[in-house]
Amino acid sequence: MEPRLRMPPGATVHEQPQLVPPITDERGLGGPVAEPNEPVVEPRSVWRRALGALIALAVLIFSYGSKALLILPKLKFATTGLSMLVSIGAYALIFTWRFAIGLVLLLLIHELGHVFQLRREGIKASAPLFIPFLGAAVAMKQLPRDAAAEARVGLAGPVLGTVGCLVPLALYGVSQNPLFLALTFIGLFLNLFNLLPVLPLDGGRAAQALSPVFTYIGLALLLALAYAVPNPIMFLILVFAAMETYRRFKLRKTPEAQRYQEVSARNRALIAAVYIALVVVLVVGMQFTFVPMEIGTEL
Numbered sequence: 694m695e696p697r698l699r700m701p702p703g704a705t706v707h708e709q710p711q712l713v714p715p716i717t718d719e720r721g722l723g724g725p726v727a728e729p730n731e732p733v734v735e736p737r738s739v740w741r742r743a744l745g746a747l748i749a750l751a752v753l754i755f756s757y758g759s760k761a762l763l764i765l766p767k768l769k770f771a772t773t774g775l776s777m778l779v780s781i782g783a784y785a786l787i788f789t790w791r792f793a794i795g796l797v798l799l800l801l802i803h804e805l806g807h808v809f810q811l812r813r814e815g816i817k818a819s820a821p822l823f824i825p826f827l828g829a830a831v832a833m834k835q836l837p838r839d840a841a842a843e844a845r846v847g848l849a850g851p852v853l854g855t856v857g858c859l860v861p862l863a864l865y866g867v868s869q870n871p872l873f874l875a876l877t878f879i880g881l882f883l884n885l886f887n888l889l890p891v892l893p894l895d896g897g898r899a900a901q902a903l904s905p906v907f908t909y910i911g912l913a914l915l916l917a918l919a920y921a922v923p924n925p926i927m928f929l930i931l932v933f934a935a936m937e938t939y940r941r942f943k944l945r946k947t948p949e950a951q952r953y954q955e956v957s958a959r960n961r962a963l964i965a966a967v968y969i970a971l972v973v974v975l976v977v978g979m980q981f982t983f984v985p986m987e988i989g990t991e992l
Contacts, residue, residue, distance in 0.1 A: 776823035777801070783825035791872055799857055799880040800829045803887075806853030807831045810846045814838075826926055828883065839953055840902040841960040847898030848967050851884040855974060858884070862982070871984060878982040885975040888968065891915045892937040894930075899968050902956050905945065912938050 777797050784793035804821035808831055811818045817834040824830065837843040858880040865873035890900035890911030900907035912934055919927045944950045956964075 772822060773820045776821075776829075780823040780825045780829075789872075792875065795861060795872070795876040796879060797823065799854065799861075799876065800883070802857030803850045803854030803884065804829045804831055806849040806851070807846055809853070810849035814842050814846060816842075816846070827929070828887075836953075839955060841956045841964065844899045844902035844956075844960075844964045847895040848964070848971070850895050851887055851971050851975075852967070854880065854884040854887075855971065855978075858978070874982055875984040878979060878984050881975050881978045881982065885972065885979065888972055888975070889915060891930075891934045892941065893933060896968070897934070897937075899964055901941070901954075902964050903961055905941065905954070908938055908941075 780800075781790070781793045781797050784796055788796075800823065801821065808818065808821065811831065811833065814837060816837055819832040819834065821829050821831050833846075837846060858877050861873040861876040861880065864870070865877065887894050888896035888899075890907045891897045891914075892901065892908055897908050897911060900911060915927075915931055915934055919931045941950070
């Protein structure tokens with residue numbers, strides 16, 4: 694029988710005793726060793742949750758996939774619903790199902806802000822399409838009449854998205870469940886990130902109405918951010934931003950582009966005021982709702 698070590702008094706399963714080498718069980722496998730009649734405390738397996746989520750998603754597709762294919766042409770928002778389900782499944786691989794559902798609903802509220810403003814501007818657009826780990830998007834089927842209209846459409850998403858964050862915040866006030874506080878924080882963060890002055894993000898559309906120079910500065914800032922925090926998602930955003938910025942830069946001297954950029958001083962002031970107010974509200978809100986989270990956090 695191999696000697697076993699007890700945890701020091703006051704230590705938890707997340708604390709490592711000082712100067713004690715790792716302990717293995719009698720099979721030579723790494724992992725915690727339990728005393729007789731004590732439950733074995735194992736670290737939570739992210740892969741086990743991932744497998745469970747994949748199985749659940751497969752069952753859902755197998756059970757309802759054929760029926761969904763029959764009615765897809767008749768349902769205008771079928772793509773939105775299916776993409777939401779896929780996104781929920783993807784986020785649930787990392788977090789919990791409850792958090793994944795809340796996150797996708799917050800993204801939906803943000804996108805509905807764009808949809809409502811597009812209708813007000815008389816611009817035809819697609820239904821929201823959710824892309825796992827990249828958020829969601831609404832494709833415009835025609836260009837806005839000018840940069841001011843594009844800015845209003847861009848800012849409408851963060852405006853309604855910020856208001857939507859009040860829902861989980863209110864639920865947290867009632868229940869004190871940290872899940873809702875975490876959802877509030879992530880919702881505020883995503884709306885703030887979308888305000889980066891980079892095309893095709895919402896902030897880039899607002900910056901374009903103020904001055905295209907701001908989008909060039911924003912692209913440089915995004916490049917620095919991608920260098921400081923390298924990850925595939927940041928790289929994809931950087932590629933899209935560079936392509937869109939370059940496209941508009943090439944067309945900047947055409948008569949159509951110059952007319953498009955004709956924005957009154959009043960509209961510029963309103964756009965700037967809404968943009969600054971959003972940034973301030975979101976930054977302050979994040980300070981009060983910050984919840985430390987790691988991959989696999991139970992909420």
